[in-house]
Amino acid sequence: MPAQILVGCPAGFAGDRFDAGPPLVAAMARDGRPAYLMYETLGERTLALAQQRQRAGAPGYLPDLEGFVAPVLAGCLDAGIPIVGNFGAADPLGAARRLQELCASAGRTARIAALLGDDLLETMGPAEICRLIPEDEGAPDPARIVAANAYLGARGIAEALAGGAQIVVTGRVADPALALGPMLHAFGWAGDDWAHLAAGTMAGHLLECGAQVTGGYFMDPGCKDVPDPADIGYPMAEIDADGGLVVTKPEGTGGLVSAATVREQLLYEMHDPAGYLTPDVVLDISGVTVHECGPDRVRVEGSRGRPRPATLKATVCYDGGWHGEGEISYAGPNAEARGRLAIDILATRLARIPGIRTHFDLVGVSSVFNDDAGRHLAAARGRGVDDVRVRAGVSGDDREAVQRAVREVESLYTAGPAGGGGVRLAVTPLLASASAYLPREAVRERVQFLDPP
């Protein structure tokens, strides 16, 4: 059993950078300790979008699968660094086959495993799934369900690694499980070893958003400065067999790992810090402390664990109708007043279209903080701002109605306030989501290895 492993994370979401992987692979290969590379690329809706593409005849895995993996494939195979990623999305097996082709085209072979079973539609009907959604989550029409996926834990990933997988492709798993899986495999932690599972889950939680722990989503000139911000390094964790954890990043990369960057990411998307629920363990970080133990090195300690929840959580995505956006700009003298007049006109005319929800912003005066009722905008003053952008957000079940509403923004070119320009319009399908909770036995989790080519 190794005393320590390294886990690097070059992607924290589907839109992340393709060039983040190679510096991590190079650093881990040089280091020599057993190392793993994890990719977290599935947001709440990413998987449902993939499911829709698959039904339309396109691949159901992440479209950027190759973009992420191609730059690190040879380096990982050469250095013996397994790759674990949830880029399988709606079709982990399809992604595994695509990666096998990618290996073949590079003249390489790799043992590739897919983790299956998160897709509830494999074994359950939409109505049955809807019954698992608590009332306060809303009650989607079963006919509108697009995707329903349970968050699997780290066990399957560990099993695939124990079977010799050099690449493990998953669909929906709990994000920290992408890091915990390698730890279970390397250290042999038991399924009820809550203290260690909690420490590993905390490491995964810190890694899973990529650069968010190395200075991304953090930098703020003058008070939270980050060196070399255009080439921020992505994170790497050193994890001990006893659960000790240091967060760092490859030498020579930009960005920053400090007590402050780690503190911010520890509480990211966290509700009760004493009860962070995952399929593997309930993590308690309420007593955690951090300290800087070297340049871009932060030790994190004090996590506690409690027995895992009895149920698994699933995200159910359903057709939520249509979403529209229209924008138009006003600049120069009296721009704010002309923008506000445009919103008054839009509000009057869109109120005549039945079956839609609307929201109006005046970018430059009130937009990011604004609310559906426009209370924030009504109270805000632009203080002489001379470049504003009117934005209308619209949604509804009827595409025609949403389209008509969005066209009203365009008509302001000729029928609205003076000097309106730069209209942009978009209408896109809306995917809504709800959480469901189901007994563990309802999920048929399994690992499938690809046959050698």
Place this chain on the structure above:
Amino acid sequence: MSAPATTRVPLYRLAHARAGDKGNRLNVALFAYRAQDYPLLVAQVTEEAVARRFAHRRPRLVARHLVPGLQAINFVLDDVLEGGVNRSLTLDRHGKGLAYLLLGLEIEVPDEASENTDTPRRREK
């Protein structure tokens, strides 16, 4: 003329923050740059103060969790994302920018503690 006992400064001068979302629920974690300023945050950045700051978003519930080891307070605000990332018509559907709504909140700082408030404080090494 006697100096006032306290000065009003935006939280931004003493603290940093990060927002995260899950469904229609927002969390904003607030961190004191300096450990000695943490009690000021605990005393003044109450559930009520945060609920007032977000009043236009009509929070159904504001919960506050203290994490002293991280010199942090985690606020959880229910139903402030106008439907959440999948339904919201707002520009910033995740509410990523809402950490900075909280950082605009003004608090009373004792004069002794408010020196150099023209620049944000850094955590002491």
